[in-house]
Amino acid sequence: MEFQLPEYNLRMMLPEIFLFLWALVVFLFDLLSRRRRESAVGYLTLLGLLICGGLLATTGYGRGFGKMFFSDPMALFFKIIFLGSAFMAVGSSFGIIKQKIVNHRGEYFGLILLSTVGMMFLASSQELLSLWIGLELTTIPLFVLAAFFKDDKLSVEAGVKYFVFGAFSSALLLYGFSFLYGMSGTTEIVAMKMNLAALFIANGSLGVVPLVAMVMIIAGLGFKLSLPPFHQWAPDVYEGSPTPIAAFLSVGSKAAGLVAFAKIFVNGLWAFWGAEMAPNDWGYLTGILACAAMIYGNVVAIRQTNIKRMLAYSSIAQAGYIMIGMVAVNEWGLEAVAFYVFAYMFANMGAFAIVAIVEDKTGSCQIGTYRGLSQSSPGLAACMAVFLLSLAGIPPLAGFLAKYKVFAAAISLAGRSQDYTWLYWLAGVGLLTAVFSLYYYANIIKQMYFSAEESPYRIKPNPPAVAVVAIGLIGVVLFGIYAEPILQFVKDIPAATGVIPR
Amino acid sequence: MEFPYLSSLIFVPIFGMVVVMLLPKENHKAIRWTATIISLVPMLVTFWLTWDYFVNFSGSAAMAYQEGPYSWIPSLNVQYFLGVDGISVPMLFLTGLLSTLSLLGSFGITNRVKEYFAFFLLLEAGMMGVFVALDFFLFYVFWEIMLVPMYFLIGVWGGPRKEYAAIKFFLYTLFGSIFMLVSILILYFTSEPHTLNMMTLIETCPTLSHSLQMVCFIFFFISFAIKVPVWPFHTWLPDAHVEAPTAVSVILAGVLLKMGTYAMLRVSWPMFPDALRTLSFWIAILGVIAIIYGALVSMAQKDLKKLVAYSSVSHMGYCMLALAAFSSVTAIAGCMFQMVSHGLITGALFLLVGVLYDRAHTREIAAFGGIGAKLPVYSGIMIFFSMAALGLPGMSGFVSEFMIFVGAFGALSKVLVGISVLGVVLGAAYMLRMVQRIFLGEFDMAKWGGLTEINFREIVTVAPLMVLTVAIGVYPAPLSNLMRATLENLVTLMAR
Structure with missing residues (x-):
C-alpha cells in the first residue's frame, strides 16, 4: 500500500496560527515593556483579535491536514462568535487589570487568546481526537484564568473546582470517544457515520455500546455546557472568577461545547436520533437535559442575590433553550442554534461587561448595588435593561428572534411525524420557563429603575468597556430588527454539516 | 406611492420618544409640551383616517391604506404588512385621542418627567402597531413591545404597591403571549406555503382539522382573554389599575383592554369558525x-x-x-x-x-x-x-x-x-x-x-x-x- 502524505494546506489554519503567535507576542510584550503602560498590553490583545478576524474573513472555505481540519460555514460562524466574545471579554477587563492584576497582565490576556485558539481549532476539526485536543486547549487556560486572583479564596476555589470538574468531564468524553472508535474503527466523523451505518445494516442492531458511548459523551459535554445535573460547578466558578472570565466562560466556552456537540451528534450521529433507533437515540436524553436546564436554571436564578450567580443560572437556562434547537434536527435546528448563540453573545457579554463596570466601581456584585442606578448612570442602566430584556426574549431585540427560531425549529419537527410530538412539550416547557425568566431579569430592572432614591455611585467606565457595551447594544438592537444577513449566513450551516431535513 | 399614513402612526411617536430623550432633563415644560405636540400628529392622522375611511372605503370590507406586504425578514417569511378596516379604524381613533388626552393629563407628573414621556410615546407606538399590523410576527412584536413601557410606567410612577402590580401585569401578559406564539408557529408550519400573513391565514385556516382548530383557538383565546381580561384571568387588572398613575390607567382601560377583543375579532374568530x-x-x-x-x-x-x-x-x-x-x-x-x-x-x-x-x-x-x-x-x-x-x-x-x-x-x-x-x-x-x-x-x-x-x-x-x-x-x-x-x-x- 502506498502511503501518501496528506495535503497540509496551512493557509486554512492561518488565523489560528496567527492568534497563537500573537499570544506569545502578548506574553513577551508584557515582559519586555516592564509594565510601564497598564493598558498597552490590553490594546495589543484587542488588535490581535481584530487582525485575526481580518485573516478569518480572507481565508475562505476549504480543508487542510487531510480530512482533519475543515473551514466550512459552521466553523467560520462559530469562529466569529469566539473572536467576538474574546474581544468583548478583553475589552471589559481593563478595569480589573488596572485595579487587581499588577504582575501578570500579559499572562491574563495571552491565556484568553490561547483559549480562543483552542475554540477555533475545535470548530474546524472533523475528527474526534483533534476535537478533543481543541476542547482541552480551550479549557486548560480557563482553569488558570478562573483562579487568577491568587489571594482571593473564592477565585482559587473557582479555579480548583473548574479544574476538577473539567478534568473529570474530559476523561468521560474521551472514554465515550473510545467506544465510538472501537465500533467504527476510525476517528474521522464522516467515516465513522458511514461505518456505523454499514454495521447497522449488516447486523440489524448495534447493541448497547452506542448507548454507553452517547451517555458518556453527553455527560462530558454536559459539563462544558453546564446542563443539569452536570451544572454544579457553574455558579461557584462564575462567582469566583474575574467577571470578564465568567463572561467568556458563559459565551465562548459554552459555544465551544455546542460546536463539539453539533459535530459529534448532529453531524456524526444524526441518524441515531429517531424512533427507529430507540433505545440508542440521543434525542430523548438531550431533550430531558434541556428541560432540566430550563426549569432548574430559571427557577433557581430567581432566588439569587449575587448578580454573577444569577447570570450563571440564567446561562444554564439559556443552554437549555439552545439544546432545543440541537434536538430539533432539521433544516431549522442548527440554524437556530447558531443564531441563538450569536444573539446570546451580544446580550450576555454586554450584561457581564456592565457587571464588571459596576464591580470596578463598587467592589460588589450584589443585586442591591444596582438600586437607583438609572438616575446616577442612566445610559448604563438603559443598556443593562436592554440586555436583560433581550435575554428574556422580548421583541424586537435579537434574543426574541433567537428564541423564535429555536421554538420554530422544535414545532416544525414536531408537526412532521407522530414520533416527534414530544417536541411540542419541549417547546412548551421552554416557553413557560421563559416567563419565569422574565421575573429575575425584571428584578434587576426593578432595582435600577423603580427605586426612588438615587444610587450613590457615579460610574465613569473606561473607554474599552464603553466600546464593549456599545457593541453589545448595537448587536442586540440591530440583529433584532435587521437579522436577515445573519439568517442567510446560518442557512448554509446545516447543509455544510450534512444534516438532511427530516 | 401614497403617503404611508399607517407607518406614520407608529414611527412618529417613536421619533417623538427620541426627541424627548434628547431634551435636557430639567426642562420639564419643554418635555411635556414636546411630547404632547408630537402626539397631536398621530391623533390628527387617525382623525383624518377615520373621516377618509368613512367617506371612501366604508362601503367594502377590503383593507384600506395597505402598506406592503414588504419583505422584512425573508428567511422567516416575515413581512411588514399594514392595513386597516372597519374594526381597526375606531380603535385607532380611540388610541390617538386617548394618548394625547392622557399626555395632557400627565402634566402633573413631576418626578423623572423625561423618562415618563418617552415611555409614554413608546407605548403609543406599540398600541398603534397592534391595530394596524396584518402580519402575525409584526402583530406579536407590537403586542410585546407595549409591555415594556407599561411595566416601567406602572413600576416607576405607580402607587404604593407599584412593583408588585408592574411585574404581575408583565408576567401575566407574557404568559398569555407565549400561547399566542405557539399558535402562530403551528399555523405557520401547517400553512402551505408557509406564511404569517393574517389575510391569507383567514382564508386557509378554516380547512384545518377540528382538533387543530380547537388547540389554536384555545391558545389564542387564553392569550387574548388575559388582555381583555375575561374572568378568571382578570386578577392583574385591579392591581395594575389601582397602582398605575392616572394617565396610564386611562390607556390601560381605554386601549389595552380593547386589544384583547380586537384581536379576537381580527384573528381567532374568523380563522377558526369550527372551534368557535x-x-x-x-x-x-x-x-x-x-x-x-x-x-x-x-x-x-x-x-x-x-x-x-x-x-x-x-x-x-x-x-x-x-x-x-x-x-x-x-x-x-x-x-x-x-x-x-x-x-x-x-x-x-x-x-x-x-x-x-x-x-x-x-x-x-x-x-x-x-x-x-x-x-x-x-x-x-x-x-x-x-x-x-x-x-x-x-x-x-x-x-x-x-x-x-x-x-x-x-x-x-x-x-x-x-x-x-x-x-x-x-x-x-x-x-x-x-x-x-x-x-x-x-x-x-x-x-x-x-x-x-x-x-x-x-x-x-x-x-x-x-x-x-x-x-x-x-x-x-x-x-x-x-x-x-x-x-x-x-x-x-x-x-x-
Whole structure:
C-alpha cells in the first residue's frame, strides 16, 4: 500500500496560527515593556483579535491536514462568535487589570487568546481526537484564568473546582470517544457515520455500546455546557472568577461545547436520533437535559442575590433553550442554534461587561448595588435593561428572534411525524420557563429603575468597556430588527454539516 | 406611492420618544409640551383616517391604506404588512385621542418627567402597531413591545404597591403571549406555503382539522382573554389599575383592554369558525360571569379607582357576550360600540378619579361626602360619566348595551342573556351608590374645605370624551355605517 502524505494546506489554519503567535507576542510584550503602560498590553490583545478576524474573513472555505481540519460555514460562524466574545471579554477587563492584576497582565490576556485558539481549532476539526485536543486547549487556560486572583479564596476555589470538574468531564468524553472508535474503527466523523451505518445494516442492531458511548459523551459535554445535573460547578466558578472570565466562560466556552456537540451528534450521529433507533437515540436524553436546564436554571436564578450567580443560572437556562434547537434536527435546528448563540453573545457579554463596570466601581456584585442606578448612570442602566430584556426574549431585540427560531425549529419537527410530538412539550416547557425568566431579569430592572432614591455611585467606565457595551447594544438592537444577513449566513450551516431535513 | 399614513402612526411617536430623550432633563415644560405636540400628529392622522375611511372605503370590507406586504425578514417569511378596516379604524381613533388626552393629563407628573414621556410615546407606538399590523410576527412584536413601557410606567410612577402590580401585569401578559406564539408557529408550519400573513391565514385556516382548530383557538383565546381580561384571568387588572398613575390607567382601560377583543375579532374568530361554534356557549358563560361578578365586586369596593377598575371587568364582559353571539351582526356591532364607548367613558372616569386624588390624596369613597356642593363643575362631569357608565339612554353606553342584548337575544340562550341584563341593574346600583356617597350628603367643611375646582386643563382632557359620548349616544349611525361592511364580511367569515 502506498502511503501518501496528506495535503497540509496551512493557509486554512492561518488565523489560528496567527492568534497563537500573537499570544506569545502578548506574553513577551508584557515582559519586555516592564509594565510601564497598564493598558498597552490590553490594546495589543484587542488588535490581535481584530487582525485575526481580518485573516478569518480572507481565508475562505476549504480543508487542510487531510480530512482533519475543515473551514466550512459552521466553523467560520462559530469562529466569529469566539473572536467576538474574546474581544468583548478583553475589552471589559481593563478595569480589573488596572485595579487587581499588577504582575501578570500579559499572562491574563495571552491565556484568553490561547483559549480562543483552542475554540477555533475545535470548530474546524472533523475528527474526534483533534476535537478533543481543541476542547482541552480551550479549557486548560480557563482553569488558570478562573483562579487568577491568587489571594482571593473564592477565585482559587473557582479555579480548583473548574479544574476538577473539567478534568473529570474530559476523561468521560474521551472514554465515550473510545467506544465510538472501537465500533467504527476510525476517528474521522464522516467515516465513522458511514461505518456505523454499514454495521447497522449488516447486523440489524448495534447493541448497547452506542448507548454507553452517547451517555458518556453527553455527560462530558454536559459539563462544558453546564446542563443539569452536570451544572454544579457553574455558579461557584462564575462567582469566583474575574467577571470578564465568567463572561467568556458563559459565551465562548459554552459555544465551544455546542460546536463539539453539533459535530459529534448532529453531524456524526444524526441518524441515531429517531424512533427507529430507540433505545440508542440521543434525542430523548438531550431533550430531558434541556428541560432540566430550563426549569432548574430559571427557577433557581430567581432566588439569587449575587448578580454573577444569577447570570450563571440564567446561562444554564439559556443552554437549555439552545439544546432545543440541537434536538430539533432539521433544516431549522442548527440554524437556530447558531443564531441563538450569536444573539446570546451580544446580550450576555454586554450584561457581564456592565457587571464588571459596576464591580470596578463598587467592589460588589450584589443585586442591591444596582438600586437607583438609572438616575446616577442612566445610559448604563438603559443598556443593562436592554440586555436583560433581550435575554428574556422580548421583541424586537435579537434574543426574541433567537428564541423564535429555536421554538420554530422544535414545532416544525414536531408537526412532521407522530414520533416527534414530544417536541411540542419541549417547546412548551421552554416557553413557560421563559416567563419565569422574565421575573429575575425584571428584578434587576426593578432595582435600577423603580427605586426612588438615587444610587450613590457615579460610574465613569473606561473607554474599552464603553466600546464593549456599545457593541453589545448595537448587536442586540440591530440583529433584532435587521437579522436577515445573519439568517442567510446560518442557512448554509446545516447543509455544510450534512444534516438532511427530516 | 401614497403617503404611508399607517407607518406614520407608529414611527412618529417613536421619533417623538427620541426627541424627548434628547431634551435636557430639567426642562420639564419643554418635555411635556414636546411630547404632547408630537402626539397631536398621530391623533390628527387617525382623525383624518377615520373621516377618509368613512367617506371612501366604508362601503367594502377590503383593507384600506395597505402598506406592503414588504419583505422584512425573508428567511422567516416575515413581512411588514399594514392595513386597516372597519374594526381597526375606531380603535385607532380611540388610541390617538386617548394618548394625547392622557399626555395632557400627565402634566402633573413631576418626578423623572423625561423618562415618563418617552415611555409614554413608546407605548403609543406599540398600541398603534397592534391595530394596524396584518402580519402575525409584526402583530406579536407590537403586542410585546407595549409591555415594556407599561411595566416601567406602572413600576416607576405607580402607587404604593407599584412593583408588585408592574411585574404581575408583565408576567401575566407574557404568559398569555407565549400561547399566542405557539399558535402562530403551528399555523405557520401547517400553512402551505408557509406564511404569517393574517389575510391569507383567514382564508386557509378554516380547512384545518377540528382538533387543530380547537388547540389554536384555545391558545389564542387564553392569550387574548388575559388582555381583555375575561374572568378568571382578570386578577392583574385591579392591581395594575389601582397602582398605575392616572394617565396610564386611562390607556390601560381605554386601549389595552380593547386589544384583547380586537384581536379576537381580527384573528381567532374568523380563522377558526369550527372551534368557535363548538365553544361559543362557554365563551358566553364566561362573559356572563364577568358581567355579574365584575358588577358585584365593584359594589363592594371602598376605593374609587378599584370600583372603576372592576366595572371594566363587567363592561368587557358585555363584549365577550356579544362575541359569543357571532352569528349576529348587531351583536358584533354592539361589541365594537361597547369597546369604543367603554374606552371613552372609563377613560374619562379614570381621569376624573385622578383629578380628585390629586387634590384629596385619597380615593376612599367613605372619606368623602357632599362634594357636589363644593365642586359643582367637577361633580357635574363625574355624575355625567357615571350615568354614561350605567347605560343611561342618550349616551354611548346605552346604545352599545342595547345592541348587544338585541343581537345576543336572537343568537344565544335566552336565559343567559336574561341573566346578563341583571348586570345593568347592578351597574346602576354601584354607580349610583358611589355618586350618592361622594357627591351627595353632608359636606365636611373642615376636612374638604380646601378642595379646589377642576381646572381648565383638566376640563380640556375630558371635554372631547363628553362630546363623543353624547354624540354616539344620540346619533350612532355614522359609527355603525363605518363598520357595517367589515362586520358583515366578518360574520360571513365566521359562518363558514
